[in-house]
Amino acid sequence: MTLAAESTIVSWRNSIVLVFGFSGFALASWLSRVPSARDGLNATILQMGVLALGISAGSIGGFYVASRVAPRFEPQRVIVIALCGSTVGLVVAGLGASTFGSYPLTFAGLLLLGLSNGTCNVTMNLEGSGIERALGKPLMPWFHAAFSIGAAVGAGAGALAAGLGMPVALHLGAAAVVMVVVGVTATLRRWPAVGSEPAVSVSAEPSEEPLPPVTRRRSAWFERRTLLIGIVVLGMSFANGAANDWAALATADSRGASDGVAALTIDVFTLAVVAARLSGVSVLARFGRVRTVQGSAFVAVVGMLLFIFGGSVATGFIGAALWGLGVALAFPIGMSAAGDDHRFAASRIAVVAAIGYAGSLVGPPLIGFVAGGAGLLYALLIPLALIVVAGIAAPVLRRPAR
Secondary structure: OOHHHHHHHHHHHHHHHHHHHHHHHHHHHHHOOHHHHHHHHOOOHHHHHHHHHHHHHHHHHHHHHHHHHOOOOOHHHHHHHHHHHHHHHHHHHHHHHHHOOOHHHHHHHHHHHHHHHHHHHHHHHHHHHHHHHHHOOOOHHHHHHHHHHHHHHHHHHHHHHHHOOOOHHHHHHHHHHHHHHHHHHHOOOOOOOOOOOOOOOOOOOOOOOEOOOOOOOOOHHHOHHHHHHHHHHHHHHHHHHHHHHHHHHHHHHHHOOOHHHHHHHHHHHHHHHHHHHHHHHHHHHHHHHHHHHHHHHHHHHHHHHHHHHOOOHHHHHHHHHHHHHHHOOHHHHHHHHHOOOOOOHHHHHHHHHHHHHHHHHHHHHHHHHHHHHHOHHHHOHHHHHHHHHHHHHHHHHOOOEO
């Protein structure tokens, strides 16, 4: 690879890092203002749940759209349009929630936000997979760390805006301007084609069978390897969503902690996720996908056992940290594995992403339903069991030989 070519790919990589960051920033900007939006709309819990469903439905639609348009159109253009769609969705949702007090307008904005973010999600993971092949390095954990950092920045800015009494429309409008000025501008540089071949292997473990020749294929939803990768991602995403939605409440109710102390559980968990993803490239380079996910599953199981059965707040914090470290890497590794064959990467990444996000969206309500009879801590045994399944299925993540 020439110096000029490598410089172009590095610029491509840096642009995708920003895209991941702004994808997380956009979602967190809205989520951080949900209480203020509820007050502005005078909405019930059920109505707010329907708004959340709007984002989820839009995201699933975005996965489908991306699987269709990404192979046919320039991915850079798809990402630019998706980022612009996210900014419009934020502005519309903000205007609906605070300026006009319109529930339908807010729902329409969130539907557009979900659709755009889902489209961006698949396409940016497709590009991340291409960058891994081009540079020969397992970089996906860094990209997903950027998503988590962007979400943290968005949530922090939202908390500050809420504390200052800033209207939701003004805050989300400012967030949209930042996304356009910084995020969209960063994607205007010329990117190379996704299908670049690697100089070295991006995996430390031996490969499986060679890639098959291109033939007329069934949908990726019927591919055994793709679905098994989805199962790995599903288990870890389910556990991730369970922590975000229930860990703080479990700490408050089961350990007798104050609301402020209980909220720190989420901070501990999130910081552990970011730390694991930032160090994940080195871990993957040394141990490969399979052993990394198997080790991560073990760490997550130990952490959840400490969280569920530990008797003190301190033990719960230790458990939450190990829980976060354990579930952090499976999603980015799953995206890499789904994109191994660049010829069919778009449809496979869309399927794995849909399965993974289904776990994070469906899991928390299911835990809440079970907790009504068995108790919240014991309900967390469900994601723990799915983590075990993910660890057992991890060998499917091996990179096929070329």
